[in-house]
Amino acid sequence: MYYHFEFRPYRRRFRQPLKTSRGIWEIREGIILRLTDETGRMGCSEIAPLPWFGSETFAQALAFCKQLKEKLTQATIQAIPEGLPACQFGFESALEDLFGAEGERGRLSLSYLLPAGEDALQAWEILQSATTFKWKIGAIAIAEEITIFKKLVRALPAGAKLRLDANGGLSIEEAKAWLEVADETQIVEFIEQPLSPQEFDLMLDLSANYSTAIALDESVATLQQLENCYQKGWRGIYIIKAAIAGSPQRLRQFCQQYKIDAVFSSVFETKIGREAVLRLAAELSNPNRAIGFGIDHWFEEDDGF
Ligand SMILES: O=C(O)CCC(=O)c1ccccc1C(=O)O
Ligand SMILES: [Mg+2]
Numbered sequence: 243m244y245y246h247f248e249f250r251p252y253r254r255r256f257r258q259p260l261k262t263s264r265g266i267w268e269i270r271e272g273i274i275l276r277l278t279d280e281t282g283r284m285g286c287s288e289i290a291p292l293p294w295f296g297s298e299t300f301a302q303a304l305a306f307c308k309q310l311k312e313k314l315t316q317a318t319i320q321a322i323p324e325g326l327p328a329c330q331f332g333f334e335s336a337l338e339d340l341f342g343a344e345g346e347r348g349r350l351s352l353s354y355l356l357p358a359g360e361d362a363l364q365a366w367e368i369l370q371s372a373t374t375f376k377w378k379i380g381a382i383a384i385a386e387e388i389t390i391f392k393k394l395v396r397a398l399p400a401g402a403k404l405r406l407d408a409n410g411g412l413s414i415e416e417a418k419a420w421l422e423v424a425d426e427t428q429i430v431e432f433i434e435q436p437l438s439p440q441e442f443d444l445m446l447d448l449s450a451n452y453s454t455a456i457a458l459d460e461s462v463a464t465l466q467q468l469e470n471c472y473q474k475g476w477r478g479i480y481i482i483k484a485a486i487a488g489s490p491q492r493l494r495q496f497c498q499q500y501k502i503d504a505v506f507s508s509v510f511e512t513k514i515g516r517e518a519v520l521r522l523a524a525e526l527s528n529p530n531r532a533i534g535f536g537i538d539h540w541f542e543e544d545d546g547f
Contacts, residue, residue, distance in 0.1 A: 407459070
């Protein structure tokens with residue numbers, strides 16, 4: 243069986259650039275994929291790289307698509323190298339779409355990403371409508387950030403949960419300070435990636451010494467890293483960015499075999515990639531936790547997908 247292959251690169255500017263402890267992200271680039279089989283059945287998905295998380299770059303993904311023939315087989319897709327995890331996801335999930343994969347919908351609740359810093363306090367539209375929120379920390383000086391955090395806690399609706407995402411940018415002292423503040427408020431569901439992936443053992447220690455949970459994100463960006471952290475004893479929360487994790491089939495096997503506490507999360511893919519990720523999330527994300535897909539108006543222009 244041959245599949246006819248077409249691709250279309252896209253480029254979109256964030257309405258509000260994403261501010262994290264790692265810097266500012268202004269433009270999302272990716273590639274929409276379409277496979278058509280000999281009977282005319284079509285499947286779509288997307289390559290949405292996140293190089294600052296360790297996936298391939300957009301340029302590498304584009305070069306990979308360009309060197310492929312217009313007709314390809316399942317064997318070509320299975321042979322996409324480990325170094326191109328966003329491509330593995332894109333092609334395999336396009337094939338699953340072609341085979342008619344359908345996910346249950348509406349079972350999972352959403353976590354809404356608040357703007358970093360003081361802007362979070364002004365995000366009324368989100369603050370009024372949701373019950374789980376995420377806020378970037380490590381983006382400004384810690385004392386100032388903890389002051390804003392306390393205001394934010396008061397502004398959140400009763401019963402709300404708050405996730406704090408440091409993107410690996412805290413020092414060990416700062417991580418402890420945040421965990422202490424978080425333990426006092428009882429509103430923090432988890433702190434996401436407090437330290438850099440190199441400091442895995444320290445995060446393991448932190449997870450044993452505070453009541454606030456820790457979630458790994460940058461540490462488990464790809465399946466290989468995920469397997470590695472599991473082998474090294476991580477039994478806390480895993481943020482799963484399926485669009486850059488690699489093969490969805492292998493991800494499925496891993497999550498089912500080890501029953502990990504998985505929280506699926508967006509990489510700001512388009513609607514097309516999101517569909518594919520949400521199918522997996524419905525199967526594999528912990529149903530008691532919101533998924534990181536709140537808000538879908540991240541971009542200035544909606545160019546049809
Ligand atoms: O996970 C979420 O709730 C939203 C998505 C998100 O925060 C994110 C999106 C793109 C790149 C990195 C991150 C991150 O979790 O650090
Ligand atoms: Mg994160």
